[in-house]
Amino acid sequence: MSDIAFVRKEIAPMAPPPLAVGGILGWMRKNLFSGWFNIAMTVMSLALIALILPPLLRFFFFDAVWAGDSREACLGASGACWPFIKAKFGQLVYGFYPIAERWRPDIVFALGAILLAGLLIPRVPFKRWNSILFFGVFPIVALIFLGGGNFSLNQFIIGRIIPLAAMLQGAELFGLTLSFWLDFVVSSVLITAVAYFVANALGADGRFAARAAAALLIGLGAVLLTLDFDFGLVPVETRQWGGLLVTLVVSVTGIVTSLPLGILLALGRRSHLPIVRVFSVCFIEFWRGVPLITVLFFATYMLPLFLPGGLTIDGLLRALIGVALFSAAYMAEVVRGGLQAIPKGQTEAANALGLGYWQTMNKVVMPQALALVIPGIVGNFIGLFKDTTLVLIVALFDLLGQIRAAFSDPSWATPTTLFTGFAFAGVVYFIFCFGMSRYSMFVERRTSAGRRR
Amino acid sequence: MTDIASPAPKRERSSLLTNPRTRSLLIQGVLFVAVAVALWFFISNGRANLAARNIATGFGFLEQSSGFDISQSLIRYDDTATYGRVFFVGLLNTLLVSGIGIVFATIIGFAVGIARLSKNWLLSKLAEVYVEVIRNLPLLFQILFWYLGVLAAMPAARQSLSLFGLAYVNNRGVVLARPIFGEGSDIVGLALLAGIILAAAMRWWAHRRQMQTGQPFPVIKTALALIFGLPLLAFAATGAPISIEWPELRGFNFSGGIRVLPEFVALLIALSTYTASFIAEIVRAGIMAVSRGQTEAAESLGLRPGPILRLVVVPQALRVIIPPLTSQYLNLTKNSSLGVAIGYPDFFAVFAGTTLNQTGQAIEIIAMTMAVYLTISLITSALMNIYNRRMALVER
Structure with missing residues (x-):
């Protein structure tokens, strides 16, 4: 064993420890300073932050005026003039809604928030009842509270043929027009009878048809009864609504009506019936091809031309119709994307089990399709919420419109008024839109939990 | 298993509504009629309303003189235009x-x-x-x-x-420097066009050569040289026909340049x-x-x-x-x-x-x-x- 040339006697010197890969230093080395390009990017980003962040912070907080009750307080300051927002807050939220009646929008806001929270938080029980309340009852309650209710109903069907109103001479009971309700009851009985006989003549179940007709009419009657009943609230015209109230009314109406309409249109577009399909395609492509602002113009200036002379529709309602139809077309395309992603086998299996078309859609296809396109649906909702600002072009005063109107108030004319207004509106819009997008990500994670392996 | 011959099934009262064919025809017919009625309703109302307001329909108004000014126009326009x-x-x-x-x-x-x-x-x-x-x-x-x-x-x-x-x-907006195209600037334009076409041809040729022989060719450098070099050569050869009109402050406003x-x-x-x-x-x-x-x-x-x-x-x-x-x-x-x-x-x-x-x-x-x-x-x-x-x- 003597031919071994070299045997090391001492321990080799220790290698230096590797550069930190953990801890803050290691993280910084890896993510910020891993090469000359990366370092350059870091320096550039830091410069950008140094350029933007301090002025923003100064404007919002350090140089801002927090207290005061007139423009004098803000004249010398270079930051935001928050007393301006405080003074205009009522206008920004309610528009020109009478001050004595502002508890009504407050109740509607609170009710909507409670019901919505119940719907959105997964752990809250009674989802079914909650959604019936939110989608069915809440709109009517909101309408009565905001507008004052007590609509004057004139004639239903029979009243157009027989002058019941003249015969009863406009008699009222608790604000209910008696002639209308006599008309309604008689017409309903007649319609139910017609439904029974027509269905029987066609060889279908007459009693079922009569029951369905009666149920629909009773539902309609209940809604009309609530609207006709005099709750003693002072009527507030929609012309006086404004600010965040209008923004929320337009967007919530659009959101609530566009989803069911969009689902129907999407089903129509994939229907096997050629006429249904052609109508759906034309409708969807037409609304998607034109800008929302032309739709609003159309609804505001042209709709009156196409209605019988003398019939006027409220300005806000016209905008609402425009927004609802417009967003329904976009919603239809999102839902169609979901429908296309469901394999045909699902429908075939449902058919094999003997489910009809609506049962198949309701119980098998739609639940899967809608869960797939939640991000798209919420994206549409966010777009709709942002698009509500366009109503200011057709002379409705939403939040942005109110802010713009507040700029021209000479008693608050200061150099920073404009930016303060924009800052406030921007923060409000951002909170709503960002909140919606974060919530959709949360739901997406929950619904995709089963698919993720 | 006592009685094999089951009683004849009770004949269902067949309904027209349960027949898929008649049903689809019915649905489509109802939809078609509903849409047609709605359209007729709107159109007849529209005609009545227009007649009541004395508005003449038609596109004759496109020939009329407009009488208003437009602050930005890419084509010649004044308030006498139609x-x-x-x-x-x-x-x-x-x-x-x-x-x-x-x-x-x-x-x-x-x-x-x-x-x-x-x-x-x-x-x-x-x-x-x-x-x-x-x-x-x-x-x-x-x-x-x-x-x-x-x-x-x-x-x-x-x-x-x-x-x-x-x-x-x-x-009041932005004022940009305006390039002024003098005599011979069309030659520079042609040179630019030729450069682009040559670069495209060269790219096609280089791609084919690489496919056949595997030899790469510096496509981007050559293309840049062609696209920028040819117009520059033409620019120098024709005696610098393109000049720039610099915006100048005169009194309270700018003269020259493009106003945006x-x-x-x-x-x-x-x-x-x-x-x-x-x-x-x-x-x-x-x-x-x-x-x-x-x-x-x-x-x-x-x-x-x-x-x-x-x-x-x-x-x-x-x-x-x-x-x-x-x-x-x-x-x-x-x-x-x-x-x-x-x-x-x-x-x-x-x-x-x-x-x-x-x-x-x-x-x-x-x-x-x-x-x-x-x-x-x-x-x-x-x-x-x-x-x-x-x-x-x-x-x-």
Whole structure:
């Protein structure tokens, strides 16, 4: 064993420890300073932050005026003039809604928030009842509270043929027009009878048809009864609504009506019936091809031309119709994307089990399709919420419109008024839109939990 | 098993409603009649109302003289021109702002989208903040902000901000240096065209040679030399025919140069930054859709990062990116109609706004307006579909 040339006697010197890969230093080395390009990017980003962040912070907080009750307080300051927002807050939220009646929008806001929270938080029980309340009852309650209710109903069907109103001479009971309700009851009985006989003549179940007709009419009657009943609230015209109230009314109406309409249109577009399909395609492509602002113009200036002379529709309602139809077309395309992603086998299996078309859609296809396109649906909702600002072009005063109107108030004319207004509106819009997008990500994670392996 | 012969099944009363054929006919018939009745209702009302208001229908108004001024026009226009000309002036203004907006939005969008994927944590966070803030604020809000807030707060003309003398920014908009094309400048233009054609031919030849022999060719350098070198040579040879008219401050305003309306600038900034935030997300999603294995395979073949991006990742990412990108371009074009809120004389403002107010021809004008936007969107999507088909995955 003597031919071994070299045997090391001492321990080799220790290698230096590797550069930190953990801890803050290691993280910084890896993510910020891993090469000359990366370092350059870091320096550039830091410069950008140094350029933007301090002025923003100064404007919002350090140089801002927090207290005061007139423009004098803000004249010398270079930051935001928050007393301006405080003074205009009522206008920004309610528009020109009478001050004595502002508890009504407050109740509607609170009710909507409670019901919505119940719907959105997964752990809250009674989802079914909650959604019936939110989608069915809440709109009517909101309408009565905001507008004052007590609509004057004139004639239903029979009243157009027989002058019941003249015969009863406009008699009222608790604000209910008696002639209308006599008309309604008689017409309903007649319609139910017609439904029974027509269905029987066609060889279908007459009693079922009569029951369905009666149920629909009773539902309609209940809604009309609530609207006709005099709750003693002072009527507030929609012309006086404004600010965040209008923004929320337009967007919530659009959101609530566009989803069911969009689902129907999407089903129509994939229907096997050629006429249904052609109508759906034309409708969807037409609304998607034109800008929302032309739709609003159309609804505001042209709709009156196409209605019988003398019939006027409220300005806000016209905008609402425009927004609802417009967003329904976009919603239809999102839902169609979901429908296309469901394999045909699902429908075939449902058919094999003997489910009809609506049962198949309701119980098998739609639940899967809608869960797939939640991000798209919420994206549409966010777009709709942002698009509500366009109503200011057709002379409705939403939040942005109110802010713009507040700029021209000479008693608050200061150099920073404009930016303060924009800052406030921007923060409000951002909170709503960002909140919606974060919530959709949360739901997406929950619904995709089963698919993720 | 006692009684095999079961009683004859009770004959169901067959209903016409349960027969699929009659049922589908019935449903479609009802729908058709309902739509037809609704259309008839609206049209008859419309005719009655128009007759009651003494509004003559028809397109004769397009021949009438308009009598109003438009602050920006790409073609010759004065207040004696017809409404028909107003139509084209507005249309060109819309196309101008959306065309330039699309270019800027694409550049910003791709830059931000790639920045979001950067390994640099700070940069990707900055890009994320940009996307989240811009995307979650209404476009009209942003247009008003740029117009009323930023551009109106710019200094007056005498204290204009200068960008290397090429452009001046003040509260009346932007003044740009104007190139003046003198005698012989068409030769320079021809040289540029020749350079582009030669570069394309060279690229085709180089691709073929590489396919056959495997010899690469410095395509980009040669192309740049051709595209910029030929016009420069022509420029020198013809004795420098193109000069630049520098804007100059005279008294309280600028003379010379191209005056750009502040409305145009505000609308352009708002449209391009807003659309860019959506494009950034599309680009990010597109690049992330290319699986990591593709990059790894390219790396193991020995490709360097540049060619990996250019030859492997981007072509596959574009497939995912292009369809949603098209709809963003369309959105930008449609959103340019929001310029009406700040008084930019786009198609919607001058035609559906002023012309409608002056003539009262609501039906014709709104129909023409909607037809124009529908046509623009149909043409754009048709072009993009062609491109998309060329890019699409060729499968067996």
